[in-house]
Amino acid sequence: MNIQPKITPIYQTSVFKFEDLDAVQQYFDEPGSRYLYSRNGNPNTDELAAAVNRWEGGAGAVATGSGMAAIFAAILTYCQAGDHVLCAADIYGGSAALLNLELSRLGISVSYVPFEQLYELKNYVQPTTRLLLCETMSNPLLRVVDLHALVAECQQHGLKLVVDNTFSTPVLTRPLTYGADLVLHSVTKYLAGHSDVTAGAVVARVAEDAARLRQIGVVFGLTLSPMESWLSVRGMKTMRLRVAAHSENALIVAEFLDQHPAVEAVYYPGLPTHPQHTLATMQGAGRFGGMLSFRLPDDAAVVNGFMQRSRLFPFAPSLAGVDSSCSHPLYTSHRALTDAQRAELGISVGLVRLSVGIEPVEELLADLAQALG
Numbered sequence: 001m002n003i004q005p006k007i008t009p010i011y012q013t014s015v016f017k018f019e020d021l022d023a024v025q026q027y028f029d030e031p032g033s034r035y036l037y038s039r040n041g042n043p044n045t046d047e048l049a050a051a052v053n054r055w056e057g058g059a060g061a062v063a064t065g066s067g068m069a070a071i072f073a074a075i076l077t078y079c080q081a082g083d084h085v086l087c088a089a090d091i092y093g094g095s096a097a098l099l100n101l102e103l104s105r106l107g108i109s110v111s112y113v114p115f116e117q118l119y120e121l122k123n124y125v126q127p128t129t130r131l132l133l134c135e136t137m138s139n140p141l142l143r144v145v146d147l148h149a150l151v152a153e154c155q156q157h158g159l160k161l162v163v164d165n166t167f168s169t170p171v172l173t174r175p176l177t178y179g180a181d182l183v184l185h186s187v188t189k190y191l192a193g194h195s196d197v198t199a200g201a202v203v204a205r206v207a208e209d210a211a212r213l214r215q216i217g218v219v220f221g222l223t224l225s226p227m228e229s230w231l232s233v234r235g236m237k238t239m240r241l242r243v244a245a246h247s248e249n250a251l252i253v254a255e256f257l258d259q260h261p262a263v264e265a266v267y268y269p270g271l272p273t274h275p276q277h278t279l280a281t282m283q284g285a286g287r288f289g290g291m292l293s294f295r296l297p298d299d300a301a302v303v304n305g306f307m308q309r310s311r312l313f314p315f316a317p318s319l320a321g322v323d324s325s326c327s328h329p330l331y332t333s334h335r336a337l338t339d340a341q342r343a344e345l346g347i348s349v350g351l352v353r354l355s356v357g358i359e360p361v362e363e364l365l366a367d368l369a370q371a372l373g
C-alpha cells in the first residue's frame with residue numbers, strides 16, 4: 001500500500017537510520033537529500049524554514065528554538081568579538097537584554113539609536129560597527145521604520161540591516177524586498193498564531209548568509225523541535241486570513257479607545273493621528289496589524305482595575321494569538337531596559353499593550369467598555 005499523507009507527518013525522531021557507511025557518505029556528499037540528526041535538519045523544521053522563507057522572499061532560512069534564538073543567530077551571522085552593533089532604541093526588552101547582558105560579555109558592544117536619529121547614523125557608527133537591528137513596527141509603541149530610508153542609510157555606512165518583523169508579519173511588510181539583509185521572527189507570535197508554540201526563524205536575502213545562519217543554528221544548537229515546527233507550519237497556513245482579521249479588529253478597537261475619556265493616548269499606526277500613519281499605510285499595504293498600546297493614568301491601581309475587570313483581554317505577557325490578551329511592558333517585556341531607556345521611551349506604569357484577537361469585535365468593545373468603567 002502506498003500511503004501518501006496530505007499533510008507532512010510529524011517526524012518525532014532525534015535521529016535517522018543509515019544502511020551502511022556508503023549511505024552515510026552519500027548524506028555528506030549530497031546534503032539536503034537525506035537526514036542524519038534532527039538538530040542538523042528534520043523534515044518538519046525544514047518545512048517551517050521553507051514556509052517563512054517563501055513568505056519573506058529570501059534565499060534561505062533557519063528555524064530556531066525561539067525568537068530570542070533567532071535574534072542571537074542573526075547577530076552572530078555578522079559579528080564576532082570586538083564588533084559593535086547599532087540597535088534602535090525602540091526595541092523588545094529581550095533584545096536589549098541579549099545585547100546589554102550577554103553579547104557585551106562576548107565582546108560585542110551596542111549603541112542605541114533614538115527613533116528620530118535612525119536615518120542619520122553618522123554620529124553612531126564606529127569603525128567596528130557591523131549592523132543595525134530594528135523592528136518594522138516597534139514593541140510596544142508601534143513606531144514604524146521607513147525601510148527604504150533605512151536600507152539607504154545602512155548601505156552608505158556599510159552596515160547590514162537586520163529587521164525583526166514579528167509585529168508586522170510578511171502579510172503586511174516584507175523587509176528583504178526593500179533590501180534588508182536578514183529578517184527574523186518570533187514565530188511564537190503571528191506566524192504560529194495560537195499561543196501554543198515557542199519558536200523563531202531568520203531569513204537571509206542572499207544564499208551565503210543563509211548558509212552561515214544554518215551553520216550557526218546547528219553548531220550553537222539553536223534549532224527547533226519537530227513538533228513545534230509542525231504546529232508552526234500549521235499555524236502559518238492561516239496567517240494571511242488571521243492577520244487580516246487581527247488588523248480589522250485592532251483598527252476598530254484603536255478608534256474606540258481613542259475616543260474613550262479614560263484613555264490618555266493610543267499608539268496604533270492605523271490611526272490618522274499616528275506620526276507614521278502615511279508610511280505605515282504604504283509599507284503595510286493598507287493594514288496595520290493586531291498590536292496597539294494605550295495609556296492609562298500612571299497609577300498601578302487603575303491598571304490593576306482594568307486588568308481585573310477585563311474578561312476578553314487576560315493579562316498574558318505574550319501576543320498575537322487568535323484570542324485577545326493584554327500585557328504590561330514595564331512589568332514584563334521591557335523590564336530589562338535601563339531606567340533611562342524606559343523613561344526615554346515613555347514606558348511607565350500606565351502603558352498597557354493590547355494584542356487584539358479575531359473574536360467578534362463588538363464583544364471586544366463591550367468588554368473594554370466595562371473594563372475601563
Ligand SMILES: Cc1ncc(COP(=O)(O)O)c(C=O)c1O
Nearest residue numbers: 066067068092139166186188199
Ligand atoms: C518583537 C519581538 N521580537 C522577539 C521576541 C522574542 O521571541 P521569543 O519569546 O519567541 O523568544 C519577542 C517576544 O515577545 C518580541 O515581541
